[in-house]
Amino acid sequence: MNEDIKNLILQKIESYNTIIISRHIRPDGDAVGSTKGFVKLLKDTYPAKEIYLVDEDFSDYLAFCGAEDTVTDDVYENALLIVIDTGTRKRISNSKYPLAKEIIKIDHHIEADPYGDINWVEDFRSSACEMIADFCLTFRDRLKMSAEAATFIYLGMVTDSGRFRFEGVTGETMRLAGALLEYGVDYETLFAHLYTEDLGALKLKSYVYDHIHITKNGVASIYMDAAIQQKFHLTLEEASNVVGELSDIKGSLIWVAFIENTEKQQIRVRLRSRFLGINDLAIKYHGGGHNMAAGATVYSVEEMNALVEDADRLLGEYKANHEGWL
Numbered sequence: 427m428n429e430d431i432k433n434l435i436l437q438k439i440e441s442y443n444t445i446i447i448s449r450h451i452r453p454d455g456d457a458v459g460s461t462k463g464f465v466k467l468l469k470d471t472y473p474a475k476e477i478y479l480v481d482e483d484f485s486d487y488l489a490f491c492g493a494e495d496t497v498t499d500d501v502y503e504n505a506l507l508i509v510i511d512t513g514t515r516k517r518i519s520n521s522k523y524p525l526a527k528e529i530i531k532i533d534h535h536i537e538a539d540p541y542g543d544i545n546w547v548e549d550f551r552s553s554a555c556e557m558i559a560d561f562c563l564t565f566r567d568r569l570k571m572s573a574e575a576a577t578f579i580y581l582g583m584v585t586d587s588g589r590f591r592f593e594g595v596t597g598e599t600m601r602l603a604g605a606l607l608e609y610g611v612d613y614e615t616l617f618a619h620l621y622t623e624d625l626g627a628l629k630l631k632s633y634v635y636d637h638i639h640i641t642k643n644g645v646a647s648i649y650m651d652a653a654i655q656q657k658f659h660l661t662l663e664e665a666s667n668v669v670g671e672l673s674d675i676k677g678s679l680i681w682v683a684f685i686e687n688t689e690k691q692q693i694r695v696r697l698r699s700r701f702l703g704i705n706d707l708a709i710k711y712h713g714g715g716h717n718m719a720a721g722a723t724v725y726s727v728e729e730m731n732a733l734v735e736d737a738d739r740l741l742g743e744y745k746a747n748h749e750g751w752l
């Protein structure tokens with residue numbers, strides 16, 4: 427079904443001598459895993475080509491994945507740029523992207539900005555890495571998959587799917603993950619990187635659990651203001667990650683983290699849900715994303731409270747009209 431576009435992408439890759447790969451800003455495991463894995467695979471397959479991984483921001487917690495490249499502007503002139511896991515051009519972690527000769531977008535977010543000359547977008551996929559795995563395994567006779575590349579791609583599959591737990595995980599997800607394991611994924615080291623935490627991080631969790639606010643209908647939220655970020659020495663990305671701590675509260679089907687960004691005078695919103703969608707709510711507050719995982723921006727504490735009230739109303743309506751939620 428997607429064979430034509432995959433063939434077209436492979437033809438493009440084969441026709442360029444210079445290929446640059448980029449991902450989205452504020453990278454997560456899927457963004458880093460998909461790009462790192464794809465670069466490794468392309469370098470192993472095409473040793474004569476110049477292949478670069480270029481981005482402008484990094485996440486400390488993924489530093490174990492290794493460094494990236496720096497290139498001068500002239501390299502873009504004859505380059506194919508492949509942007510992975512990035513829904514909109516605003517989120518590309520490479521401001522030089524318009525300099526590239528051609529752009530291929532490979533993404534699993536709902537299509538909102540087809541910025542590529544070729545756009546391979548499959549929003550039913552649980553991760554961009556699942557698409558990369560599909561691509562690499564479709565052409566397994568022509569592309570050289572190493573254990574290292576497979577481990578990077580597996581990293582994105584396990585993190586973006588919540589360890590194969592979220593909506594979007596299919597039999598195909600598991601078949602592709604299984605195929606990667608056969609290339610020698612080093613999951614023991616990978617999971618040690620993903621799960622071990624220093625004591626400071628555990629103390630932060632303790633703070634978050636103590637300060638969660640729950641509305642009447644069960645919307646859980648936390649406000650990470652600048653003072654708290656300072657107290658725990660958090661980067662904005664680290665503060666944003668607390669959304670994950672709100673996910674397992676019984677009866678709470680919507681959870682939201684608000685992260686104050688004093689530099690931009692705005693509050694970043696990370697919205698998550700189970701059973702009911704929150705994408706429309708995110709869109710109302712200058713954002714968007716997936717049905718059950720979206721982002722938004724508010725500009726005052728009043729707007730933050732209004733968003734929580736809207737979420738509470740949404741959840742109240744859902745609970746009144748549905749059974750079987752936990």
Ligand code: AMP
Pocket residue numbers: 513535695696697712713714715716719720721722723
């Ligand atoms: P995040 O909470 O940043 O992990 O966002 C969840 C998903 O929503 C991401 O995969 C993004 O694609 C999307 N997203 C986040 N922020 C925005 C935004 N301001 N506008 C549109 N989409 C967003």
